[in-house]
Structures are given as structure tokens and as C-alpha cells.
Amino acid sequence: MRYMDSDGVPVTIYQPNETQGGIIWGLKRAATDIILSRHVIARLFWRDFIAQFRQKLLGYFWALLSPLLGVVSFLFLFFIGVLHPGEGEIPYTVYVMVGSTIWGCLPGAMGAVSGGLQAQADLIMRTRIPKVALALSSLAGLFYGILISMVTITIIFVATGVRPTWWLFVYPLLALPMVLLGTSIGLVLSVLGSIARDLTPMVTQVLGLVMYVTPVIYVHSTIQNAFVDVLISWNPMTYLVDVPRSLICLGHADNTSSFLTVAMGTVMLVAIGLRIFYLLEDLVAERL
Amino acid sequence: MPKPAVVVEGVSKKFGLSLKSALKYGLIDSGRRLLGKEKDSTLRPGEFWALNDVSFALDPGDALGIMGVNGSGKTTLLRILNGTYSPDKGKVTLRGRIGALIAAGAGFSPMLTGRENIYISGALLGMTPSEIRNKFDEIVAFADLDAFIDMPVRNYSSGMSVRLGFAIAVISAPEILLVDEVLAVGDMSFQKKCFERIQTLKREGTTILLVSHTPGAIWAVCNRGLFMNGGRVVVTGAVENVIRAYDDQNSRNSVKADPQHRQGEPSNSKSLMDDGATTLLASDYGNPICGTGDVICRNFRVTSPDLGNTISEVEFLEPFALEFDMEVINQVEDMVVRVVGDSVHYRNILTLDSYEQGGRVERMVPGRYTIRAVVDNQKLRPGAYTFHIGVIRKQVGIHLFLWLKCGQLVVLNPKDRFLYSDPYALIHMDAQFTFSSVGLAESCHE
Numbered sequence: 001m002r003y004m005d006s007d008g009v010p011v012t013i014y015q016p017n018e019t020q021g022g023i024i025w026g027l028k029r030a031a032t033d034i035i036l037s038r039h040v041i042a043r044l045f046w047r048d049f050i051a052q053f054r055q056k057l058l059g060y061f062w063a064l065l066s067p068l069l070g071v072v073s074f075l076f077l078f079f080i081g082v083l084h085p086g087e088g089e090i091p092y093t094v095y096v097m098v099g100s101t102i103w104g105c106l107p108g109a110m111g112a113v114s115g116g117l118q119a120q121a122d123l124i125m126r127t128r129i130p131k132v133a134l135a136l137s138s139l140a141g142l143f144y145g146i147l148i149s150m151v152t153i154t155i156i157f158v159a160t161g162v163r164p165t166w167w168l169f170v171y172p173l174l175a176l177p178m179v180l181l182g183t184s185i186g187l188v189l190s191v192l193g194s195i196a197r198d199l200t201p202m203v204t205q206v207l208g209l210v211m212y213v214t215p216v217i218y219v220h221s222t223i224q225n226a227f228v229d230v231l232i233s234w235n236p237m238t239y240l241v242d243v244p245r246s247l248i249c250l251g252h253a254d255n256t257s258s259f260l261t262v263a264m265g266t267v268m269l270v271a272i273g274l275r276i277f278y279l280l281e282d283l284v285a286e287r288l
Numbered sequence: 289m290p291k292p293a294v295v296v297e298g299v300s301k302k303f304g305l306s307l308k309s310a311l312k313y314g315l316i317d318s319g320r321r322l323l324g325k326e327k328d329s330t331l332r333p334g335e336f337w338a339l340n341d342v343s344f345a346l347d348p349g350d351a352l353g354i355m356g357v358n359g360s361g362k363t364t365l366l367r368i369l370n371g372t373y374s375p376d377k378g379k380v381t382l383r384g385r386i387g388a389l390i391a392a393g394a395g396f397s398p399m400l401t402g403r404e405n406i407y408i409s410g411a412l413l414g415m416t417p418s419e420i421r422n423k424f425d426e427i428v429a430f431a432d433l434d435a436f437i438d439m440p441v442r443n444y445s446s447g448m449s450v451r452l453g454f455a456i457a458v459i460s461a462p463e464i465l466l467v468d469e470v471l472a473v474g475d476m477s478f479q480k481k482c483f484e485r486i487q488t489l490k491r492e493g494t495t496i497l498l499v500s501h502t503p504g505a506i507w508a509v510c511n512r513g514l515f516m517n518g519g520r521v522v523v524t525g526a527v528e529n530v531i532r533a534y535d536d537q538n539s540r541n542s543v544k545a546d547p548q549h550r551q552g553e554p555s556n557s558k559s560l561m562d563d564g565a566t567t568l569l570a571s572d573y574g575n576p577i578c579g580t581g582d583v584i585c586r587n588f589r590v591t592s593p594d595l596g597n598t599i600s601e602v603e604f605l606e607p608f609a610l611e612f613d614m615e616v617i618n619q620v621e622d623m624v625v626r627v628v629g630d631s632v633h634y635r636n637i638l639t640l641d642s643y644e645q646g647g648r649v650e651r652m653v654p655g656r657y658t659i660r661a662v663v664d665n666q667k668l669r670p671g672a673y674t675f676h677i678g679v680i681r682k683q684v685g686i687h688l689f690l691w692l693k694c695g696q697l698v699v700l701n702p703k704d705r706f707l708y709s710d711p712y713a714l715i716h717m718d719a720q721f722t723f724s725s726v727g728l729a730e731s732c733h734e
Contacts (some may be wrong), residue, residue, distance in 0.1 A: 005383070007291075009463075014371060014380040016327045043411040047397050050404070126390045127412045128371050195314035279321045282374035283314055285367070286303065 026275035033130035040129050044120075045140030068152055074100070074217050090162070090249045097156045098245045099216040101149045105178040106237070107207050108145065112138035113186025114193050114200050117284050124285050131281045132274070135190050139183065146172050146179075153248075165251035167244075174244035177263035180270050181240070187273035191280035194287045214238055236262040291383055293464055293495035294346040294369070299378035300519075301339040301364050302331055309334030329377050338364045340519040341378070346512070348384075348463070351496040353506030353527055355534040356516035357541055362499045363468065365516070366390075369497065370466050384463025384495070387413055389454070398442030402433055402452055405441050409456045423459050430485070431455035432478070447474050458485045465489060467498045483508060503531045503708050531708060532670075532701035539672040539698040542632050543600070569689075579689035582620055583652075583679045585659075588612040588694035590675075593662045604670060604702035604716075609662040610640070612677060612694070616652045622682035623649040625659055630674045631714050637673075643682070669716045670701040 001013045021029070034041070074096045090098075116138035117124065117131060124131060150171050157164045167174065185203065193200040213228065214237045223229045232238050239258040246253035253259075304310035313332060320328065331337060339361045346352055354362045367373045369380060370388050396405045406427055410420035428437050431451045441449060451474045458465075474482070486509055490496060500506050506513065506527060513530025515523040515537070523533040570578040589598045593609045602608045610627050625647075629638040640661050642649065674696050679689040701707060707716070 009383050010385060012371070012380075012382040012386065014368060014375055014382075015378070016329065016374065016376055018374070039416055040411045043408045047400060047404070047408050050400060123412065125367070125372055127388060128386060128414065129412060192318060195318060196311060276322065280318050283317060285372045287310060287314065 021275075021278075023271050023275050026278050027271050029278060030132050030274045033132045034136065037129050037133035041133055041137040041140065044134075044137045045144075048141055049144060068097075068156075090245070091160050093160050094153075094156055094162050094249060095219075095245070096217050098153060098248055099241055101153065102175050102178055102241050102244055103211060103214065103216045103237075104149075105142065105146065105175045106182040107204065108142050109139060109179045109182025110186040110189065110207070111182075111204070112142050113183050114189035116186075117190045117194065131284060132277060135187065135277070136183075139179070142179065143172070146175055162249070165248060167247040167251065171244070171248060174247065177259075177266045178237075178240045180263075180266035181237070184266065184269035184273035187270070187277040191277055191284055194284045195280075210235070210237065214241055216241055236265065240266075290348050292345045292381075293348045293350070293383050294344075294352075294497070295379075295381040296342055296344050296365075296369075297379045297381075299339060299342045299365070299368060299375045299380060300329075300337055301361075301368060301373060301376050302335045303338050305334050305336055327376055337519045339368070339375075342516075342519075342521050343378075344514060344521070344524060346495050346497070348493045348495055349490055350512055351490055351498065351510040353510035353513045353530060354497060354499045354516065355501070355503075355506060355513065355530055357534075357537055359518075360516040361519040362516050364519075366466055366468055366497065366499050382464055385414065386464045386466065387457060387460055387462025388466045388468075389457040390466070390468040396441045396449060396453065399440060401440055402428075402437040402444070405452070406437075406456055409453065410460065413457060413460045413462075415460050419460075427452075427455045427459045430459055430481070447478075450474060451478055454482060458482070458489065461489065461492070462494060464495045465497070467496060467500075469500055469502075503535065503711070507531060507708055528706045528708075532703075532706070535670055535711075536698070536700050539632075539670065539700075540601075542672040543696045543698055573687075573690070576692045577690070579679070579687060582616070582618040583623075583689045584615045584617065585677050585679065585689055585691055585694075586613045586615070588675065588677060588691070590695055590697045593664070600696070601698040601700055602666070603700050604707075605666065607662065607664045607666060608697065609660055610675065610695070611658060611660045614657045614659055614679070616654050616657065619654060620652045620679075620681055620688065621650065623652045623688075624680045624682060625649075626678045626680065627661060628676045628678065630676070632672050633712050634714065637714050638668075666699075667716050668699045669713055670699050670707060671711075671714070673697050673699065 001015075001018055003011055005011045075093060078092055078096070113135050116135040119138065120134040123129060123134060150168065153168065153171070154164065157168075189200045189203060213231045213235050215232060220229075220232055220238065220242065223232060236258075239255050239262050243253045243256055243259035304313055313335065317328065320326075342361070342365060344352070354365065356362045364373065368375050369382065370386070370390070397408065400408070403424075406424060407417070407420055410423075410427075411417070415423070428434055431448075431454070433448060433452060436444065436448065441452075444452070454474075486496065490509070496509065498506060498509055510527045513523070513525065513527040514521055515530040515533040517537060522537075523530050569581055569584065571580070572578060589611050590600065590602075591597060591609045591611050592599050593607050599608065614625075623642075625642040627640045628636055629640075631637050640663070642661075645661075674693050677689070677691040677694050678687050680687055
């Protein structure tokens, strides 16, 4: 607990069971922690960004190239005729590029947040930065990646002769629910994953499977199997990928209400993730 | 009266003894907390108290030296004060901005320049960008790195890195400074600068908690001490008492930790004595006990010369006696008995030889004897000492019997004087110091 006393001196109190509170308490605490450590988050982001591209042959070009490399395998399978994603209004190259970039926000956010504490173990042991700030500072890299992928998507649009809609300008906002979902899972994994080390790899594997019941690389309407069709319809991530992609490529989308409902749900999940994080965060340092 | 800067009340912290128990209790504790239950503050099987009921309070400007052997809980205490670990019991209250000087220079980004790293490390220590900008020149000047501040840190020498890390931490001027072993870094003149800066912080009211194994550093900086052992506070108060307690504990531990000593005694001597089987005696050097079989020594002990009881520790300058039993199996002419002593850092630092001491033995007929050597004026400095027995014949160039590490003795620190100067020194000699002026520097005349 931290507060200013009547003399204006900051007082810090450490005692057991400090983190007993509700969901709202968790959100308030996270807001306080993030505001207090905003300078650190900014500096860490800047450090990682600069260090990432220094002394590399292609430099900042890597940032543009890496989203494209992510879909090369699907495009290869498509163009040699192995992959039959179904006919849609959007050219497949653009379809898979936009879809997989939005999907990539989920494992990206989850991996960044869950690995954030492990990666910053040295800072946890040496400094007094709130752990939530360290976990979330890793997300800065993801947001930077989202901005870069906007440029890459634009290049793909131009290359394929497709004209993007104005929705492309709010792409970060459209991808935000996916980021929030990944963040909520990542927050829980960042603490539980330090106790049971195999938990994060397990969830990563499961996510890889979930991608195949989400219309990322194929068109939903072409699915013949009734069971898989129901599974895709009930999968909330279907709407988090499909609706933003349709808006960006076509300017309109079905199921926008489902998208908004799921998006609200991801906000709730982040609140729950934060609460669980604060309940268990002190177990992390003991296991680094 | 100022409010205390640091108050630690009955703080305890437990850890699992193994990774298996850490995983098990980690999952159980996670489940408990998710169900809204409080921490389990009892000790469960497979756990130990790393910190047990620790309490103290410090006023602004106090400097506390925390000492203890490895595993005593001092780093755990520092980590609780730094907010890294949460206590399982008790409460910590800290008044003021807290700075931590733990592994100075570690965590620098090697690809970034010194300038860039100052901004990052400053932010990590809780400084705002404007504070860092204001103190930037002071940090660079303190670290003495003006010419290299725009060079990538990976091209810095290790000394340059730690100087920069230390400069950032001390120039940030916290109200409570937690220091783990990195009180002074770099070359001698920079270390002097570090100490002077720490003293300035103290004068300005910074409360310092210093964890260190170096008595000299603790004594130089701290006015109070805390000696910990097994997670508990054993001695608290004047820093000199704490350093004495730490030094004595180190001596005791070095006696316990000597595996060759445990191997040499008492199991081997017992088998030799009980079985009477002289064939068990090794006939080659390189064994803890070896000899020709003409003589066998057993039951080495350090005793009190007055009371005769066996002792393992003596006070500083207190007399002691060395005794052992000897069985002469074959008659020995011109026997010489010798006890040689080692210290922790050096071998053969003393020898008590019966011939040198004027105790000539022309003939030892078969039978059982007790040998006793009284040391009336011992001048050993505090520490741990190990003894070896050798029995020789004047005319024969080998040992008739040799018993390595047959016994040990701890010389304790005196209560009435503070022997801090050199842990490697072995002998204490009284001396009278005089300070006579033979000409003052000009600046002193003004």
C-alpha cells in the first residue's frame, strides 16, 4: 500500500494479504500502477525498439517484412493448389494477410504479457517497478507491430490492386478486442505460468488449434461439416477476425453486434485477468 | 521527535525447500487466493522460514549494517523492503522515497549508449524525465565518463559500467537507500568517492540499509547493526558487536564445514582404538591417519588448562591445552611429538614441538600415555584453527604416526576491543602507537 501522509511524505506499507479486493479494485490498482510507472513503460518500450533494430542489415525494413513472412506459408499452399479456402469477395492474398494479422494479435499479446515478467526477471529483483507495468510494457512492442502491419497491409492492397476502405485507418481499434483477449489470458499466464512452467506452452499449443476453428485462412461459408460450422459460429474469435477484416476490405460487415458484444466481453476478461494477476503476483518473484 | 523512516514488525517469509514443494504449494496457494482465502502463514512440510519474526526500527539518517552468513535471510529481508517479496507475516512501513542499489550497472542495454542508459536506469529508479535531465550532468561527472557518454555500453569496461550504475543510483538521492554489497565500485579513488557520497547522503538524512559480508564497509558506514542467522535476528545494536558476532559465526561455520575434519575424526580413531587392529592404519602419506604402527594416537581434544574440560572455543588471549592419548606398541627411542596448526587461509601457522619446547623423550616403552601441551600465552586473532598430530623419531625421517585435522578450535572476538582490521591476520601483538608532529602542511597553518 502506498499513500502520502499528512507531512507530504510517501509512505509504503508491505504486509500479507494486501491484494484483497474486487474486480474494480484490481482495475483501479492497475490504473494507479500504470500511471505511476508511465515513464518506465515508455523508456522500456523505447529501449526495446531501438535495440531491436540496431546493427541489423535490413534495419527498420525488418519491421515491415515480418508480417508478410507470417503468411508466406499459406500463400504458398494456396498458389500451388493445396489449400482451398473457398471463394469470397476479397482476393485471397488480402484475405489471409488481414485475417492472420488480426489473429496474430491474440498470441502476440498473450505471449508478450505472459512472458513479460519472466523476460524482466532482473528488473523485478532489482527495482521497485510494479509488476503489472513490466507485464504490460511488453505490449508496447505489439502496438508498434500493429502500426507497422498497417503499412504492410496497405502495400499488399496496392500490390493486388484492391482499394482499402477508410476503416484501415482505425485498424488498431478494430484489432483491440483481440489484443485485450490476449492480454487477459497473458495476465493469468504470467503469474500461473511462473508457478507451473509448462502452462504457457500448453495454452500456446491450444491457441494454434483454435485458429483452425476460426476463419483466418479460409472462408466460413465454405465449411460443409455441420459440427465444425456450429463450432465456428459459436467461437467468439470468429467475429473478432471476420468483422474487422470485412470492414477494412469491403467497408461493411455482418454480425457487427456480435463483434461489439464479444469486444465488451474482452474488456471484462481483462478486468478479471488483472484481478487474478494482483492476487498471485507476489508468487512470481519467489519463483524467478 | 522525527517519525521512524523504517519500521519492521515481526516480519516472516517462508520458501519451499525443493522445486517440487514450490510447485505444489504454489498451486495450492493460487487456489486458496482465487477462492478469497488469506495466505497460509503456518509452516508446511517441505518449507522453511527464510526470515523469522524480524523486527527493528530506523530513524532518518540511521545506517543499518545487515550481516550474516550465506542463507541467513539478509537478502530476503532486503527484497521484502524493496517490495520484491511479500511478507507471510508481519508488517513493513517505509517513510520516504526508496532507492535500491542492487547490482549496480547490471541491466544496462549493451546496444544503447551511456546517455540512453542513464535515462532508462533513472526511470527504473523512479526518477521523472525532468529529474533525470536536471541531474544528468552530475551523474556523468560523478561517473567520470564525459568522453564516453555517447559510446554504446557494450564497449565500456566493467569498471565503467559499474561506475555509471552507481552514479545513477546515488545521485537520485533517495530518502531510504537499500544497498546490497555494492557500496563502493571501481578503482581506489572512485571507491573513495563512493564512500564520501554515501556519507553525504547520511548527513542529509538518508536512511541506509546495507547488506554486506565486508566488516570494513559496514563499520565505515553504519551506526547500527543487525546480525542474522537462520532467518532470525541474533544480535542487534552497536555495529561493533554485530561484526564480532558475524566473525565468530563465520569461524564456527568454517569448523563445521570442513569435510576432511569430519572424515579424520572421530570415526577412524574409534575403529583403531576399539578393534586394536593396527592393520587398519594406512601406511601411506595422503591418508588422514597414517603411520608405521609403532604408535597410535587417539582422542585428541582441546581443553581448559584450569578445569580440564573439553572445549571447542576460547576467548581472545585465553590459555588452552591440547591433549591426546597415545598407545606405544613398539618401544620408541628419542620420540618427538608435534602438534601443527592451520588457519582458514594459511597452512602451518604454528607448531608445538616437544623437542623445541625442551621436552626430550629418550625412550617410550610400550603402554598407554596421555600427552598434554598447555598454551599459556596464546596470541591468536579471532578465527578458526585446525590441528594435526605428528609423532616422529629423531633418527627416522618419516612419521611414526600422522593424524591430519584431528581437532579444531575457534578463538572468539574480544568484548573489550574491536579487531576489525584484517581477516587474514593471525597473530595479535600489543603495540603502543604514538603520533608525533614533524612539520604541518602549509594549509594547516592558515
